[in-house]
Amino acid sequence: MASIAYLQQVASQVRRDIIRQVAAVASGHPGGSLGCTDFLVALYFEIMQNNPSFYMEGKGEDLFFLSNGHISPAWYSVLARRGYFEVSELATFRKLNSRLQGHPATHEGLPGIRVASGSLGQGISVAIGAALAKKMDNDAHFIYCLTGDGELQEGQIWEAVMFAAHNKVDNLIVTVDWNGQQIDGSNDKVLSLGDLPLKWKSFGWEVLILENGNDIQSIIDALHQAKLLSGKGKPVVILMKTEMGFGVDFMMGTHKWHGSAPNAEQTANALSQLEETLGDYPL
Amino acid sequence: MSNKIINTGNRATREGFGEALAELGRTNKNVVALCADLLGSLNMQTFIAENPDRFVQVGIAEANMMGIAAGLAIGGKIPFTGTFANFSTGRVYDQIRQSIAYSDKNVKICASHAGLTLGEDGATHQILEDIGMMKMLPGMTVINPCDFNQTKAATLAIADFHGPVYLRFGRPSWPNFTSVDSFEIGKALLLQEGTDVSIFATGHLVWTALEAAQEVAALGIRCEVINIHTIKPLDNQAILDSVSKTKCVVSCEEHQRNGGLGDSIAQLLSQKMPVPQEYIAVIDSFGESGKPNDLLEKYGLGKKDIIAAIQNVIKRK
Structure with missing residues (x-):
């Protein structure tokens, strides 16, 4: 079991990787990536039984699906730092001939990615399919899935949510990145999600609310609790409150950095706030 | 009609699909069937009766069905989705594009009631654009069998073929005249x-x-x-x-x-x-x-x- 201090060091480096990936190509989505960093680090470095010697079927291990594919810089960094591929490859993010596409894809064979995502609302469905395959194979491992909150405006999400409850897909743990923001503003301004905990509960899910999704210990505790609730006939959702842009002061508290890259000065400012703990990859 | 080609009796192409699916249920343990509330129309009853644990009823939720199929394929299963051709394509084009075709998932999209011969239900259901949509997707194999025997043979063949496939067939009873061993994917x-x-x-x-x-x-x-x-x-x-x-x-x-x-x-x-x-x-x-x-x-x-x-x-x- 990794120490919290070590996981925080990993998270700091992942945040540097996010800023440096996005800044290098002046394109990408830093806000949600920074907000979900602690979750992805906790999941990949502490919670999941996963195999960085990647193979697609993933029998005998836990699997993760990223539905909100635009936070790819965070996922790529976590996968690289976890050993799925060379950290140096992060320098190719969003460039021609790269395996690190703007949104995650399997097409170029990047280890760790099992399905493309980016067009929103599809990840929970795919995760359900993978969860059903595990049940058919009597494989007791878990399927994890992360979605955005704005993404919950897609109708397919609720098809999947209804299905998972009806079919007792109880080896599935979904986490919602509940930062309250989307491209055009706050969720409440664009299209209110209403009483989100009650919605999931009324669909038949076990609902956990994680008040601080940027605190690694709290995330680990919530994921352990989710695992304890699993296997009892209900899928589990963690509604995880995060701060978009967490770790970089001028990116927090606004939706402005959802899909915008920092300029050179902003990049220097951001990096000055994030300790280099595991070594930057060469640009 | 020429001497060699004889109608051995009208049957629906979708019945050929159902017979083959039942056969696959017995011969290929990785085959999983999914349906969006049309199992009778797709003739899936025998497969379901014999393999209840390998059937997924998704309800009237085709987008979710395509995603679940992609996930099952990740787990090494060979999912066959079944609904009308309209709901198998136009309604779920983006799901097929991203989660199946672009992601190279071994999903078999089996689509009944294609075209005008659907009949009385009218234009809402008579899709006439599905071949075009599906053939535009990189990596998608598109098959439109002509009779019961060929649909049965095609259904069996695509289970052994790795990659996404769109299999299009229809509703009406229709002449059955090809020989059962005459079908090979990609060969006229x-x-x-x-x-x-x-x-x-x-x-x-x-x-x-x-x-x-x-x-x-x-x-x-x-x-x-x-x-x-x-x-x-x-x-x-x-x-x-x-x-x-x-x-x-x-x-x-x-x-x-x-x-x-x-x-x-x-x-x-x-x-x-x-x-x-x-x-x-x-x-x-x-x-x-x-x-x-x-x-x-x-x-x-x-x-x-x-x-x-x-x-x-x-x-x-």
Whole structure:
């Protein structure tokens, strides 16, 4: 079991990787990536039984699906730092001939990615399919899935949510990145999600609310609790409150950095706030 | 009809799908069936009765069905999704594009009730654009069998083929005339040899094309009738070999002219062997309620339309 201090060091480096990936190509989505960093680090470095010697079927291990594919810089960094591929490859993010596409894809064979995502609302469905395959194979491992909150405006999400409850897909743990923001503003301004905990509960899910999704210990505790609730006939959702842009002061508290890259000065400012703990990859 | 080709009795193509799926349930433990509240229409009952643990009822939620199929494929399963062709394509195009085609998932999209011959339900359900949509997706194999036997053979064959497949079949009872061992993915089926015109037909219109060829034989016109069941990848060689002999083409399909089989053939021939071509297809129109054969006639897909096209295209040589 990794120490919290070590996981925080990993998270700091992942945040540097996010800023440096996005800044290098002046394109990408830093806000949600920074907000979900602690979750992805906790999941990949502490919670999941996963195999960085990647193979697609993933029998005998836990699997993760990223539905909100635009936070790819965070996922790529976590996968690289976890050993799925060379950290140096992060320098190719969003460039021609790269395996690190703007949104995650399997097409170029990047280890760790099992399905493309980016067009929103599809990840929970795919995760359900993978969860059903595990049940058919009597494989007791878990399927994890992360979605955005704005993404919950897609109708397919609720098809999947209804299905998972009806079919007792109880080896599935979904986490919602509940930062309250989307491209055009706050969720409440664009299209209110209403009483989100009650919605999931009324669909038949076990609902956990994680008040601080940027605190690694709290995330680990919530994921352990989710695992304890699993296997009892209900899928589990963690509604995880995060701060978009967490770790970089001028990116927090606004939706402005959802899909915008920092300029050179902003990049220097951001990096000055994030300790280099595991070594930057060469640009 | 020629001596070799005999209708052994009308049966629906979707029944061929159901029989093959049941067979796959017994022979291939990785095959999983999914359905969006149309299991009777898709003839899935036998598979479900024999393999309840390998059947997934998703309800009226086709987008979710496509995603679940992609996830099952990740886990090494061979998912067969079943619903009407309309709900198998247009309704879920983005799900197929991102989660299945772009992600190279081994999903078999099995689509019944395609085309005008769906009949009385009308244009909301009579999809005539599905071949075009599916053949545009990189990596997607597109198969439109012509009868019960061929649909059964195709269903069995795609289970052993790795990659996403769109399998299109229909609702009505229809002549059954191909031999069960004559199907091979990507290989055109020569049904009748001739030298005056090449008729390339797919789906239900193959039988109509054979009837038209029989009728014009009395006028001394020798038609070569080739069944293109696999629209993508197209059997380029079979088409070029036939056209090099006949020098003109009639394409026949229960689909829009835009984006269908005829367009695929024209694309090939325009580059390799330009010749006159007539299209038997629906021309930029939705369908309507009616009996299958009445609809085919009204929309220019009847036997007399094919005969007229044969005569016209030969004049244009």
